[in-house]
Amino acid sequence: MTGVADRSGGTVAEVGGIAPLTQAGEHAPVTPDWTCGTCGADWPCQPKRDQLLTEYGADRAMLSVYLGACLAAAAEDLHAGGSTSLQDRFFGWLPRRRRPS
Numbered sequence: 277m278t279g280v281a282d283r284s285g286g287t288v289a290e291v292g293g294i295a296p297l298t299q300a301g302e303h304a305p306v307t308p309d310w311t312c313g314t315c316g317a318d319w320p321c322q323p324k325r326d327q328l329l330t331e332y333g334a335d336r337a338m339l340s341v342y343l344g345a346c347l348a349a350a351a352e353d354l355h356a357g358g359s360t361s362l363q364d365r366f367f368g369w370l371p372r373r374r375r376p377s
Contacts, residue, residue, distance in 0.1 A: 303327065305346070308353035318365060320346075325369050336373065343367060 303324035306313045312321040320328065320343075332339035347366040356362050 305350075307349075310350045310354060319350075320366065320369075329371075336370070339370070340367070343370075 301314065301323070303312050303314045303319070303321055305311070305319035310319045311317065312319045312324065315321050315323065328339060328342075332342075343366045347362060350356075350366070351359060351362055354362070
């Protein structure tokens, strides 16, 4: 898998290991298993989800692009092409937008 860059431009997933952006509390993925290098949960873990929502703020489109790239890389690493469970894992937690009445 190649690296996937987050909004800050840092790479958060590289081939076979913890991402280079591993500061305390970063909750970066460990590939190829796509678990959190900080807490061990499936990535994106709850702390990382909270970080991403804060980091991307109202820019839902860019967050979706970033998560889509991560999903594609995870599907390749986990050999789970088209897996609904991976889609739920990467996108199912996103808050729904309210539609105008």
